[in-house]
Amino acid sequence: MSHTVAVDVGGTQLRVAVYGPDGITPIHQKRISTRSTQNTAIERLIDLIASVWSGQKSVSSIGIAVPGPTDPKLGVIYAAPNIPGWKNIPLRQILEDRFGVPAYLGNDANLAALAEWRFGAGQGHHNLVYLTISTGIGGGVITEDRLLLGESGLAAELGHITLIPDGPLCGCGLPGHLEAYASGTAIARFVREELAKGCPSTLPWQPAPTAKEINQAAQQGDALAIQAISQAGQFLGYGIANFLQIFNPSIIILGGGVSRSGPHWWDAMQQALHRSVISQAYLQSLTVTLSALGDDAGLLGALALARDGQREVI
Numbered sequence: 001m002s003h004t005v006a007v008d009v010g011g012t013q014l015r016v017a018v019y020g021p022d023g024i025t026p027i028h029q030k031r032i033s034t035r036s037t038q039n040t041a042i043e044r045l046i047d048l049i050a051s052v053w054s055g056q057k058s059v060s061s062i063g064i065a066v067p068g069p070t071d072p073k074l075g076v077i078y079a080a081p082n083i084p085g086w087k088n089i090p091l092r093q094i095l096e097d098r099f100g101v102p103a104y105l106g107n108d109a110n111l112a113a114l115a116e117w118r119f120g121a122g123q124g125h126h127n128l129v130y131l132t133i134s135t136g137i138g139g140g141v142i143t144e145d146r147l148l149l150g151e152s153g154l155a156a157e158l159g160h161i162t163l164i165p166d167g168p169l170c171g172c173g174l175p176g177h178l179e180a181y182a183s184g185t186a187i188a189r190f191v192r193e194e195l196a197k198g199c200p201s202t203l204p205w206q207p208a209p210t211a212k213e214i215n216q217a218a219q220q221g222d223a224l225a226i227q228a229i230s231q232a233g234q235f236l237g238y239g240i241a242n243f244l245q246i247f248n249p250s251i252i253i254l255g256g257g258v259s260r261s262g263p264h265w266w267d268a269m270q271q272a273l274h275r276s277v278i279s280q281a282y283l284q285s286l287t288v289t290l291s292a293l294g295d296d297a298g299l300l301g302a303l304a305l306a307r308d309g310q311r312e313v314i
């Protein structure tokens with residue numbers, strides 16, 4: 001009976017879980033913080049895997065979801081902006097050398113799309129677009145029953161399409177991307193700027209409100225908060241209209257904290273989306289829904305990737 005070790009590398013937490021040959025309920029799981037003054041994130045990752053490995057001698061593969069541009073064919077992480085020092089890391093080789101089983105690597109948002117397709121809200125669909133909207137915006141695409149990876153595994157960076165070339169700076173450092181208009185960071189920045197200009201609001205100027213606090217204020221009728229949330233939803237709708245025209249999916253799955261922003265956000269997103277597609281045919285068989293797997297999507301995507309042993313296929 002072979003087991004799979006799945007790992008989700010986050011900017012704040014490293015999560016690991018051991019799964020049996022079937023099902024998505026872990027036999028064992030553990031999480032630790034990614035950063036420490038004692039050792040590097042790679043050492044912590046290896047120690048964490050080793051700690052669940054003992055007693056699981058039949059582990060046949062490791063799957064890893066990583067937060068940044070990754071080449072799944074080479075098993076290299078090009079960059080992980082939230083983890084200091086992670087640049088061009090041959091993580092697959094490092095783990096295979098250490099543990100002696102095949103390791104499979106993927107971008108966390110791509111793998112979350114894979115997980116939602118295999119185990120979550122996207123089951124039964126053949127063409128799916130997944131977006132996770134929180135501090136940043138990540139994406140993943142299933143097209144004709146395959147995870148879209150592109151030439152170097154870098155496809156589906158859906159948060160970094162340019163909406164307005166001289167717009168505000170995105171988390172990636174470039175201007176005017178979708179993430180700079182529709183992420184939680186963008187919502188918080190807009191409110192901070194409006195408060196600094198003296199815009200009336202129930203929100204305090206100091207400390208600067210978070211996207212979550214702004215969402216709560218919007219639910220209670222604060223006009224500035226409603227404007228911020230609606231605007232973010234509207235920009236996301238424009239982005240989704242682009243994705244419909246590129247990928248023609250039958251389902252859009254929205255995850256991340258901002259996707260739980262409520263009716264102001266949802267309605268603005270839907271209106272913008274309906275206004276900006278070139279044909280209503282894109283909408284006829286389209287479902288737009290919230291993610292089903294929540295925070296476990298990255299981990300379950302790593303599980304699916306490792307179980308498939310897709311290295312040769314992709």
Ligand SMILES: [Zn+2]
Binds near residue numbers: 160171173177179
């Ligand atoms: Zn960007």
